[in-house]
Amino acid sequence: MSETVYPLAGAAALERRGLRDRVYDLVLDMLMTADLAPGTRLSIDAIARDLKVSPTPVREALVQLERTGLVTREALKGYRVAPPLAAEQLEALFDARLVLEGGATELAARHAEALVPQLEQALAEHVEISRLVHETAARGEKLSLGLIRDYFAIDWNFHHLIFAGTQNPFLIDMSEAISTRVHRMRQTVKSGVSDADEAVIEHGAILEAFRGGSSDTAAAAMRDHIERVRERARRDVASS
Amino acid sequence: MSETVYPLAGAAALERRGLRDRVYDLVLDMLMTADLAPGTRLSIDAIARDLKVSPTPVREALVQLERTGLVTREALKGYRVAPPLAAEQLEALFDARLVLEGGATELAARHAEALVPQLEQALAEHVEISRLVHETAARGEKLSLGLIRDYFAIDWNFHHLIFAGTQNPFLIDMSEAISTRVHRMRQTVKSGVSDADEAVIEHGAILEAFRGGSSDTAAAAMRDHIERVRERARRDVASS
DNA sequence: CCTTCATCTATCCTATAGGATATTTGGCAC
DNA sequence: GTGCCAAATATCCTATAGGATAGATGAAGG
Numbered sequence: 001m002s003e004t005v006y007p008l009a010g011a012a013a014l015e016r017r018g019l020r021d022r023v024y025d026l027v028l029d030m031l032m033t034a035d036l037a038p039g040t041r042l043s044i045d046a047i048a049r050d051l052k053v054s055p056t057p058v059r060e061a062l063v064q065l066e067r068t069g070l071v072t073r074e075a076l077k078g079y080r081v082a083p084p085l086a087a088e089q090l091e092a093l094f095d096a097r098l099v100l101e102g103g104a105t106e107l108a109a110r111h112a113e114a115l116v117p118q119l120e121q122a123l124a125e126h127v128e129i130s131r132l133v134h135e136t137a138a139r140g141e142k143l144s145l146g147l148i149r150d151y152f153a154i155d156w157n158f159h160h161l162i163f164a165g166t167q168n169p170f171l172i173d174m175s176e177a178i179s180t181r182v183h184r185m186r187q188t189v190k191s192g193v194s195d196a197d198e199a200v201i202e203h204g205a206i207l208e209a210f211r212g213g214s215s216d217t218a219a220a221a222m223r224d225h226i227e228r229v230r231e232r233a234r235r236d237v238a239s240s
Numbered sequence: 241m242s243e244t245v246y247p248l249a250g251a252a253a254l255e256r257r258g259l260r261d262r263v264y265d266l267v268l269d270m271l272m273t274a275d276l277a278p279g280t281r282l283s284i285d286a287i288a289r290d291l292k293v294s295p296t297p298v299r300e301a302l303v304q305l306e307r308t309g310l311v312t313r314e315a316l317k318g319y320r321v322a323p324p325l326a327a328e329q330l331e332a333l334f335d336a337r338l339v340l341e342g343g344a345t346e347l348a349a350r351h352a353e354a355l356v357p358q359l360e361q362a363l364a365e366h367v368e369i370s371r372l373v374h375e376t377a378a379r380g381e382k383l384s385l386g387l388i389r390d391y392f393a394i395d396w397n398f399h400h401l402i403f404a405g406t407q408n409p410f411l412i413d414m415s416e417a418i419s420t421r422v423h424r425m426r427q428t429v430k431s432g433v434s435d436a437d438e439a440v441i442e443h444g445a446i447l448e449a450f451r452g453g454s455s456d457t458a459a460a461a462m463r464d465h466i467e468r469v470r471e472r473a474r475r476d477v478a479s480s
Numbered sequence: 481c482c483t484t485c486a487t488c489t490a491t492c493c494t495a496t497a498g499g500a501t502a503t504t505t506g507g508c509a510c
Numbered sequence: 511g512t513g514c515c516a517a518a519t520a521t522c523c524t525a526t527a528g529g530a531t532a533g534a535t536g537a538a539g540g
Contacts, residue, residue, distance in 0.1 A: 055496095057493080059523090076522060099344065295492090
């Protein structure tokens with residue numbers, strides 16, 4: 001008796017999750033880190049055996065993943081890792097980002113006061129991990145998958161904070177759809193870590209614009225950043 | 241024997257669908273037409289009994305619906321019809337539409353030549369059904385659910401064509417997320433049919449801008465249209 | 481009369497089983 | 511050796527069963 005009951009501390013944060021959700025996280029993580037060749041079959045039974053669960057929750061997790069665009073489904077044939085983004089689709093992705101993130105930046109500027117300190121924090125982390133990457137590279141070591149993963153997470157966090165700053169649940173939802181595609185693109189396109197310095201500078205310009213309080217200036221800085229990322233990605237594709 | 245086999249005619253269009261997909265369509269239709277009170281429980285077993293299928297495909301269809309925002313899920317508690325859009329969320333929805341549809345209109349202007357005839361067709365249908373609505377109202381008859389449904393479909397078709405005109409799969413995906421929410425909003429907000437004349441005029445202005453070929457003008461016309469719809473929706477909410 | 485606790489029912493969640501479909505393997509004919 | 515067909519295997523898809531959890535009902539105590 002007399003079990004220690006932790007009262008309300010963060011009770012709202014504790015949201016119960018079924019097995020389905022955990023399988024979803026695991027498969028998502030698997031798709032993000034281990035770069036599977038596009039078109040690889042994702043056998044439901046095989047995944048179920050691997051994770052020691054029944055096919056049912058796996059099936060549901062894959063239905064959910066299908067809506068993110070990371071996997072494709074053909075009825076009665078199964079799921080596959082989504083094909084890589086063709087050059088045309090890469091352009092479309094950046095067009096969509098220009099629309100979405102440009103607009104989101106304008107809206108987020110309404111709450112700039114709350115947003116600026118968060119972006120400062122995110123940028124500081126970005127600077128820090130860039131330094132780490134450079135040091136590792138200078139020592140001639142190969143960048144560990146974990147480090148690359150962390151770098152991408154921190155880089156995207158800056159963009160994510162801006163979406164969150166709009167306080168618009170619909171835009172935040174859409175940002176997640178974009179997010180998965182951007183992460184996937186970075187697996188195929190080599191770049192992403194090599195342009196760390198430029199990314200930091202451009203993020204800094206966006207932050208500065210937020211400090212200024214002009215939504216138009218901030219949106220312009222964001223659009224400029226995305227266009228530059230697009231250019232760097234184009235060069236990478238061309239050189240591969 | 242000797243079954244009549246229809247050869248290749250439109251074979252590409254015939255895409256095989258599992259039971260899961262049919263259940264999805266049925267539940268989606270049910271959510272769109274029969275206006276269920278928000279918060280209504282969607283029992284998996286009950287739906288399965290209704291449709292004479294096992295719970296498994298129903299469960300998968302609901303997972304898919306969850307991503308559209310039409311239903312909400314609480315682990316171990318089940319699915320419910322999504323709560324109605326609060327005033328705040330209504331504003332957020334229009335903000336998101338301004339960003340998305342404004343941007344999409346700019347991009348669609350690149351392919352204006354192909355788009356204009358389609359929009360002309362859509363607008364003609366819009367005019368036609370508006371006339372029908374007016375006649376029905378003039379006779380003092382109550383508007384049938386089918387007529388209202390058709391009106392909404394035709395109205396939204398104009399917006400959908402513009403998304404399709406971007407030829408951007410990512411934006412088209414996002415438009416579907418918006419579409420379900422807009423349809424749902426129209427169930428709660430009374431307006432939508434009453435402003436038929438204004439909608440036709442504003443759509444006409446967008447079409448005219450596309451004919452002119454200026455992407456900025458077209459985007460401005462679209463944003464103006466959405467802002468006006470927002471205003472009309474606000475008035476409706478206030479008067480209820 | 482109201483609160484509290486136990487029991488009971490309904491529902492969700494996961495696991496297992498079997499039929500249906502796709503894919504692969506092996507063999508045969510050319 | 512190459513192309514085609516058939517059987518075997520693997521996989522997907524739906525159905526059913528049982529354990530687990532949430533909500534409801536009813537009784538006991540204050």
